[in-house]
Amino acid sequence: MKNRTIVTTDTPVPMEIKPPEQPLHTLSVLVNNQPGVLARIAQVFARRGFNIESLVVSPANDGRFSRMTIGARGDAENLDQIKAQCGKLIDVIHCSDHTEDDVVSKELALVKVAVGPDRRAEALQIGEHFGCKTLDLTPDSLILMVTGDTGKLDAMISMMQDFGLIELVRTGKVVMTRGEGLT
Amino acid sequence: MIAEARDGAQTLLKCLEAGGIEYMFGYSGGAALPIFDALETAGTKIKFVLARHEQGATHMADGYARATGKPAAVLVTSGPGAGNTITGIMTAHMDSIPMIVITGQQVTWMLGKDAFQEADIFGITMPVVKHSYLVKDTDDIPRIAKEAIHIATSGRPGPVLIDMPKNISQGPCNAPLDMPMDLPGYHPEIANVFNQEDVIAIADALNRSQRPLILAGHGAMLAHAGPELKFLAETCQIPVTSTLLGKGIFPESHELSLGMLGMHGTAYANKAVCEADLIMSIGSRFDDRIIGQADKFGRNATIVHIDIDPSEIGKMIRPDLQAIGDAKVILAELNKHVTRLQTQSWLATLNGYKKRFPLGYKKQGGLKMQHVLDVLDTLTKSKAVITTDVGQHQMWAAQFCKTEAPWDWISSGGAGTMGFGFPAAIGAQFGRPGEPVIAVVGDGGFQMTLFELSTAVIHKLPLKILVLNNHYLGMVRQWQELFFDNRKSGVDLEGNPDFVKVAEAYGAKGFQIKRPADIEKILTRALEYNEGPCLINCEVLQEDNVFPMIPAGAALEDMIIEKPKYRMEKPIGST
Numbered sequence: 023m024k025n026r027t028i029v030t031t032d033t034p035v036p037m038e039i040k041p042p043e044q045p046l047h048t049l050s051v052l053v054n055n056q057p058g059v060l061a062r063i064a065q066v067f068a069r070r071g072f073n074i075e076s077l078v079v080s081p082a083n084d085g086r087f088s089r090m091t092i093g094a095r096g097d098a099e100n101l102d103q104i105k106a107q108c109g110k111l112i113d114v115i116h117c118s119d120h121t122e123d124d125v126v127s128k129e130l131a132l133v134k135v136a137v138g139p140d141r142r143a144e145a146l147q148i149g150e151h152f153g154c155k156t157l158d159l160t161p162d163s164l165i166l167m168v169t170g171d172t173g174k175l176d177a178m179i180s181m182m183q184d185f186g187l188i189e190l191v192r193t194g195k196v197v198m199t200r201g202e203g204l205t
Numbered sequence: 206m207i208a209e210a211r212d213g214a215q216t217l218l219k220c221l222e223a224g225g226i227e228y229m230f231g232y233s234g235g236a237a238l239p240i241f242d243a244l245e246t247a248g249t250k251i252k253f254v255l256a257r258h259e260q261g262a263t264h265m266a267d268g269y270a271r272a273t274g275k276p277a278a279v280l281v282t283s284g285p286g287a288g289n290t291i292t293g294i295m296t297a298h299m300d301s302i303p304m305i306v307i308t309g310q311q312v313t314w315m316l317g318k319d320a321f322q323e324a325d326i327f328g329i330t331m332p333v334v335k336h337s338y339l340v341k342d343t344d345d346i347p348r349i350a351k352e353a354i355h356i357a358t359s360g361r362p363g364p365v366l367i368d369m370p371k372n373i374s375q376g377p378c379n380a381p382l383d384m385p386m387d388l389p390g391y392h393p394e395i396a397n398v399f400n401q402e403d404v405i406a407i408a409d410a411l412n413r414s415q416r417p418l419i420l421a422g423h424g425a426m427l428a429h430a431g432p433e434l435k436f437l438a439e440t441c442q443i444p445v446t447s448t449l450l451g452k453g454i455f456p457e458s459h460e461l462s463l464g465m466l467g468m469h470g471t472a473y474a475n476k477a478v479c480e481a482d483l484i485m486s487i488g489s490r491f492d493d494r495i496i497g498q499a500d501k502f503g504r505n506a507t508i509v510h511i512d513i514d515p516s517e518i519g520k521m522i523r524p525d526l527q528a529i530g531d532a533k534v535i536l537a538e539l540n541k542h543v544t545r546l547q548t549q550s551w552l553a554t555l556n557g558y559k560k561r562f563p564l565g566y567k568k569q570g571g572l573k574m575q576h577v578l579d580v581l582d583t584l585t586k587s588k589a590v591i592t593t594d595v596g597q598h599q600m601w602a603a604q605f606c607k608t609e610a611p612w613d614w615i616s617s618g619g620a621g622t623m624g625f626g627f628p629a630a631i632g633a634q635f636g637r638p639g640e641p642v643i644a645v646v647g648d649g650g651f652q653m654t655l656f657e658l659s660t661a662v663i664h665k666l667p668l669k670i671l672v673l674n675n676h677y678l679g680m681v682r683q684w685q686e687l688f689f690d691n692r693k694s695g696v697d698l699e700g701n702p703d704f705v706k707v708a709e710a711y712g713a714k715g716f717q718i719k720r721p722a723d724i725e726k727i728l729t730r731a732l733e734y735n736e737g738p739c740l741i742n743c744e745v746l747q748e749d750n751v752f753p754m755i756p757a758g759a760a761l762e763d764m765i766i767e768k769p770k771y772r773m774e775k776p777i778g779s780t
């Protein structure tokens with residue numbers, strides 16, 4: 023098979039680490055597990071001009087409910103409004119902002135790197151440094167899985183940039199309050 | 206006991222009836238056929254009123270709720286029928302009006318396939334409902350009907366939509382009529398639990414204030430907090446101003462009343478806001494029409510915000526003190542901690558403003574809306590249900606028709622929906638038969654829903670339609686005169702019909718007022734005419750302006766009392 027050059031939106035752009043203009047907030051929203059709920063939540067954010075940066079939705083331990091973890095940027099006052107308006111939705115059980123709370127926070131990324139035999143060992147070594155798992159290996163590429171907090175993922179991805187990224191999929195952040203308190 | 210076999214539609218009607226729904230306004234169509242049939246077969250006491258347009262039906266349900274405090278239902282078909290309800294749902298949502306909207310829908314297995322008259326009304330209406338349902342299982346109907354009424358009427362009320370696919374309304378329902386609700390995320394009962402410290406802090410601030418002002422909004426009305434509000438104002442001697450929708454929660458003839466504030470409010474109410482040292486909002490959401498330039502509103506005052514909806518706190522104005530909960534409950538508690546305040550000199554100042562800047566108009570120089578409304582107020586002794594449309598006539602009605610009791614003033618506030626006034630009056634008259642109901646409408650807005658004359662005539666509703674006919678989209682023309690060098694664009698209502706003949710064509714009685722001298726005589730005759738609806742066409746001055754006025758987005762202190770000699774800047778803030 024011939025070598026393919028795959029250009030994706032992730033490929034050519036060197037990772038610029040610029041300071042974000044507005045703080046990133048993480049909202050944890052417990053909702054009824056029903057059709058339409060995500061649309062209602064998304065509308066609250068869109069109406070106020072907030073861009074949702076990451077979104078993780080999965081069933082909660084009580085199957086009637088879903089947990090949404092939403093990362094969004096915006097000024098704190100506006101976010102209070104959004105939080106209050108989300109809380110008002112009938113389908114929302116509760117909604118909390120974990121930006122400054124004492125939480126554990128994790129994210130997972132699958133990183134497809136364009137690397138052939140010549141530099142493979144180098145790439146794997148860097149991967150090892152970040153505790154990556156190798157999920158797939160072909161003559162011209164490999165897929166690494168990395169987990170950790172957002173900063174660690176950013177650092178790993180920026181290192182891989184050097185080899186050439188073919189594709190990148192991040193799950194978005196999930197958080198959970200430490201100790202016995204509920205998220 | 207073996208339950209009678211019933212289908213989804215019959216179940217729905219029985220459950221709505223059990224939930225207290227007495228009236229259903231609507232318009233038929235294919236996807237709603239099973240529900241229309243159930244009106245005949247279910248043995249329901251719900252009275253169905255056929256409107257002439259789905260928008261009209263929603264405004265009727267809205268007017269009914271605003272006149273009685275009880276929700277009504279709307280029943281329409283799918284697709285275009287459902288689409289026509291949107292303005293009405295939005296109008297109700299903006300003003301926190303309970304309403305149950307039932308839309309017929311395509312069968313479930315055709316959803317998402319662009320089937321005939323399929324519209325994703327669940328998705329389309331999402332931003333303008335308090336909550337909505339797309340029913341997928343017939344056996345859910347009893348629970349959903351119960352939840353819908355509970356959600357629409359409790360907490361901060363609002364419209365709830367139930368989209369009923371035809372196979373659901375047609376299918377057999379085996380569920381019992383009384384099913385428990387399942388609303389783990391909805392707890393309106395916490396409105397009765399307030400933070401005692403918040404209330405004490407408010408009482409302390411109030412007891413220390415010298416120039417307090419109560420700003421009463423629609424929320425106070427929805428909470429039935431009139432008696433508590435009156436007790437507070439009278440005990441402490443605090444003047445009261447109200448929002449457009451708060452009219453009536455405190456009698457406007459009361460010596461402590463300052464009438465309405467805001468863009469076209471009284472000069473003395475707006476001056477009171479500028480000079481108060483404490484402004485206590487009870488159930489108002491500090492709408493841009495009342496606060497003007499937000500950062501200048503009540504700059505020198507302690508702002509107190511009492512509201513049932515936490516998302517209103519700090520949305521427009523960040524309050525110094527707040528209490529979240531039901532206004533009636535909070536005021537009852539607050540009243541235990543307040544004393545008579547030394548407000549004599551403050552009240553004297555405001556009385557001075559009342560004398561210096563009264564609401565006035567000249568009786569000479571043609572027929573004026575103000576004059577007609579002033580006489581109407583006198584003849585009805587301020588004891589009629591007044592509904593209005595949107596425009597100049599609405600603002601003058603707010604100024605000159607004093608509202609003495611809650612639920613007597615019905616006007617589209619948040620949405621400012623033209624075409625609202627007349628159908629709302631129909632709903633109000635159904636809700637309060639035997640009481641005088643008067644729709645004050647402009648020639649523009651009336652033509653948006655005048656076909657509901659059929660509905661009013663068929664039911665012999667004795668309501669009065671007061672058409673204040675200036676042959677213009679007057680309010681827009683006023684802005685063009687004041688801010689756009691009087692360039693009139695798209696405001697001339699050339700081609701208006703002869704409204705008296707229109708009324709007569711529908712079988713209603715028509716009256717005409719052309720001169721100031723006719724006002725009292727004709728209005729008296731119209732008010733005495735009770736065999737059915739009547740319309741009074743008033744040929745008023747074409748180019749008159751509503752004052753006082755605060756240009757949109759300007760500060761309250763920049764209020765103008767009459768047309769300035771200089772050219773005014775175009776308003777920047779708000780619309």
Ligand SMILES: Cc1ncc(C[n+]2csc(CCOP(=O)(O)OP(=O)(O)O)c2C)c(N)n1
Pocket residue numbers: 594595596597598599621622623624646647648649650651673675677678679680681
């Ligand atoms: C459905 C709708 N369309 C447009 C407007 C914008 N608007 C506000 S007031 C007004 C003029 C109303 O004219 P009319 O009904 O004759 O009342 P008037 O101001 O002359 O008393 C218009 C067009 C509106 N509020 N609602």
Ligand SMILES: [Mg+2]
Pocket residue numbers: 596647648649673674675676677678679
């Ligand atoms: Mg007009």
